[in-house]
Amino acid sequence: MSDERQRTRRPGGRSARVGAAVHRAALDLMAERGYGTFTVGDVASRAGVADTSVYRRWGTLEALLVDVAITWLTAQSPIPDTGSLDGDLRAYAAGVARDLAGPDALAILRLIIALDAAGPDGVQARGEFFAERSRQIQDMLDRARTRGERPPEVLDILDHILAPMYIRVLFGADLTPDYADTLADRLLRIM
Amino acid sequence: MSDERQRTRRPGGRSARVGAAVHRAALDLMAERGYGTFTVGDVASRAGVADTSVYRRWGTLEALLVDVAITWLTAQSPIPDTGSLDGDLRAYAAGVARDLAGPDALAILRLIIALDAAGPDGVQARGEFFAERSRQIQDMLDRARTRGERPPEVLDILDHILAPMYIRVLFGADLTPDYADTLADRLLRIM
Numbered sequence: 001m002s003d004e005r006q007r008t009r010r011p012g013g014r015s016a017r018v019g020a021a022v023h024r025a026a027l028d029l030m031a032e033r034g035y036g037t038f039t040v041g042d043v044a045s046r047a048g049v050a051d052t053s054v055y056r057r058w059g060t061l062e063a064l065l066v067d068v069a070i071t072w073l074t075a076q077s078p079i080p081d082t083g084s085l086d087g088d089l090r091a092y093a094a095g096v097a098r099d100l101a102g103p104d105a106l107a108i109l110r111l112i113i114a115l116d117a118a119g120p121d122g123v124q125a126r127g128e129f130f131a132e133r134s135r136q137i138q139d140m141l142d143r144a145r146t147r148g149e150r151p152p153e154v155l156d157i158l159d160h161i162l163a164p165m166y167i168r169v170l171f172g173a174d175l176t177p178d179y180a181d182t183l184a185d186r187l188l189r190i191m
Numbered sequence: 192m193s194d195e196r197q198r199t200r201r202p203g204g205r206s207a208r209v210g211a212a213v214h215r216a217a218l219d220l221m222a223e224r225g226y227g228t229f230t231v232g233d234v235a236s237r238a239g240v241a242d243t244s245v246y247r248r249w250g251t252l253e254a255l256l257v258d259v260a261i262t263w264l265t266a267q268s269p270i271p272d273t274g275s276l277d278g279d280l281r282a283y284a285a286g287v288a289r290d291l292a293g294p295d296a297l298a299i300l301r302l303i304i305a306l307d308a309a310g311p312d313g314v315q316a317r318g319e320f321f322a323e324r325s326r327q328i329q330d331m332l333d334r335a336r337t338r339g340e341r342p343p344e345v346l347d348i349l350d351h352i353l354a355p356m357y358i359r360v361l362f363g364a365d366l367t368p369d370y371a372d373t374l375a376d377r378l379l380r381i382m
Binding site: 033035037110112113159163167171173183186190 | 224225226227228301303304305314317321346349350351353354355357358359361362363364374377380381
């Protein structure tokens with residue numbers, strides 16, 4: 001154990017491999033069985049690591065799951081900086097549509113929604129997720145305002161870009177690049 | 192049992208009471224523990240009825256759950272008929288916002304989303320839910336077209352009225368009557 005603790009300090013080494021394996025196991029369990037049906041022990045066993053490795057690094061299942069969600073989101077949905085609000089909104093909507101077409105998207109969305117029912121840890125986790133998400137989008141809108149454009153609010157993007165796509169994925173409907181562009185168009189029109 | 196089977200034929204009698212108790216038990220289990228963590232036996236036991244009463248009437252857990260969702264939806268979100276598209280969309284959005292503020296709304300939304308992961312029965316259940324929902328909304332839009340108005344499509348209502356409200360409830364944000372009116376306004380503006 002003390003040997004392992006030393007190794008977790010080496011970036012890109014065992015620590016990174018354990019992190020990736022634990023994230024993968026948590027995502028697979030979410031996709032197959034859903035939140036509320038598995039424990040830290042199940043995740044650790046599936047990832048081939050000791051329970052204590054998970055507890056030491058994340059503390060709770062909820063903390064692990066929010067890390068999984070935010071890591072995925074940050075890696076998959078980079079915030080564009082095209083030089084115009086129009087370009088940013090279109091690129092952002094297209095990127096979200098592309099990410100949502102990927103294999104883990106439904107499990108991630110279910111995870112974010114399930115965290116809401118996970119008690120205090122889950123509520124805090126959801127709060128952290130939204131704070132992170134809002135900061136990223138606010139930066140994009142601030143750049144538009146600095147250029148003299150009139151951007152929407154962060155919540156308008158949630159309502160008219162993210163919500164329609166999230167609901168379509170959650171309810172099993174298709175997302176096309178055309179559809180993402182239509183949503184960006186409409187948001188620009190109602191500003 | 193044969194005695195009970197006879198009684199289920201009497202509307203408003205034991206059959207209605209069993210139906211209400213089973214629906215209540217299913218909703219409570221959804222709210223407390225989530226889909227995938229309880230069986231027909233758990234629902235029956237909580238409702239104080241025999242497992243066979245549930246199986247005979249609904250066949251599967253998924254069939255019971257879609258009945259719960261559609262019954263709730265039909266009772267809670269009547270489709271308005273105010274004589275104008277503008278009036279109908281505003282009344283509809285306000286009604287959905289009001290219903291979503293109720294105590295069972297989050298459990299119902301989670302139920303609809305969870306059914307998607309429930310295998311063939313769940314997928315069929317989701318399909319039935321959407322067909323029913325779409326028919327109700329299409330009727331409202333057909334009345335507008337008959338009056339010579341230019342209504343949106345059913346999917347536009349999903350995208351710009353329902354999705355923003357569903358996502359706000361699922362993600363724990365507030366819904367106000369003003370907010371519902373803003374969504375109706377915006378949908379009318381982008382038509």
